[in-house]
Amino acid sequence: MSADGLPPLREVIERHGLQAKKALGQNFLLDLNLTGKVARAAGDLTGATVIEVGPGPGGLTRALLFSGAHRVVAIERDERCLAALAEISAHYPGRLDVISGDALKTDFSALADGPVKIVANLPYNIGTELLLRWLTPEAWPPFYQSLTLMFQREVAERIVAKAGSDAYGRLGVLAGWRTEARIAFDVPRQAFTPPPKVTSSVVHLVPREEPLAADVRKLGRVTEAAFGQRRKMLRQSVKSLGGEALLERCGIDPTRRAETLSIEEFVRLANAIP
Incomplete structure (x- = not known):
């Protein structure tokens, strides 16, 4: 048993046949010390609703609940993962809602209930698109208090890039305009199953109360x-x-x-x- 009283993730993956699918941009993070570190990077979760995208077998989901998140809403389009997530839900009664569906078709603001933090090891193939949507709603400040997201290191560098650097581009302008963004820490490729080709980084973004006025x-x-x-x-x-x-x-x-x-x-x- 793990510290949270649930079976080790490798055992969960084996039992439910959850081999990661490349087509879904899946790379599962199995090290519970690292998932705990991601949860801590989001700050105090007590009293917060945490929205997670692409929980997979639930490694980060477990860390968020174990770290005291009031409620976790997890959006998962891979139906193979739902049984494993249901086990976590049973272990934390009333604190985990799993939505079976596509994050790109989800109205995230409708899930908000009290203070909201978005924390996710985003599927590689939709991560940048989701971030752009969260950065560019018409109304600001947004419905969330912070974003704590995992990206490929190269994308993370583009998010926090400043003018004059090679990585500076559209993402850096939009993220820098509306948020204070920083790289919290790197995650080595060996921490994932299967290991991606590159290092990953966790980025923490906090909305600016009053960004410069612009359409x-x-x-x-x-x-x-x-x-x-x-x-x-x-x-x-x-x-x-x-x-x-x-x-x-x-x-x-x-x-x-x-x-x-x-x-x-x-x-x-x-x-x-x-």
Whole structure:
């Protein structure tokens, strides 16, 4: 038995035939010390509803409950995992709700009940898409207090990147605009089953109360255009949005490239788009 009184995860996976599926972007984290570390990175969970995406056999789910989460809502599209999650639910009566479905089709704000934290070892194939959705709702501050998410190290570096760095792009602008984001720690590939080809990192994001005022759709358009042709000068890459005239209105040199612009300058551009 593990510290939480439930069977070891390897035994659960074997008993339920839960070999990870590449098509679902699955890499299971079996080390309960590491899942506990992810749960702790989310801060105090008592009194919080924690939303988890892609729990798989439930390693992180168990850590969240063991760490005192008031309630965990786990969204899992792989029906093979539901029986293993039901065992965890029985062990923690009334504290785990499992939703069988696709996270990309889920209205997360409708799951909110009291303070909400999102904590997940995200499936690799939908992680960035989900993060962008959580960063770009019309209404802000959002329904969640924080995001504690696992990504490939390369994606994590893009989320926390600052202007001028090679990793700086659309993700860095949107995350930096609306949240304070930092890499909490790295997770070696050997910790997963099967081991992915790269190191992973846990990123912790806390929403800013009052980010710089900008229309989220226009900021999305200007970052997409600018970084879509990142090797070109801005006068070329943002041509479809107003080109040199737009840049001159904002006092931005049209010969600069996207990765040199600060978040404030991107916001200025977004606000100047007609």
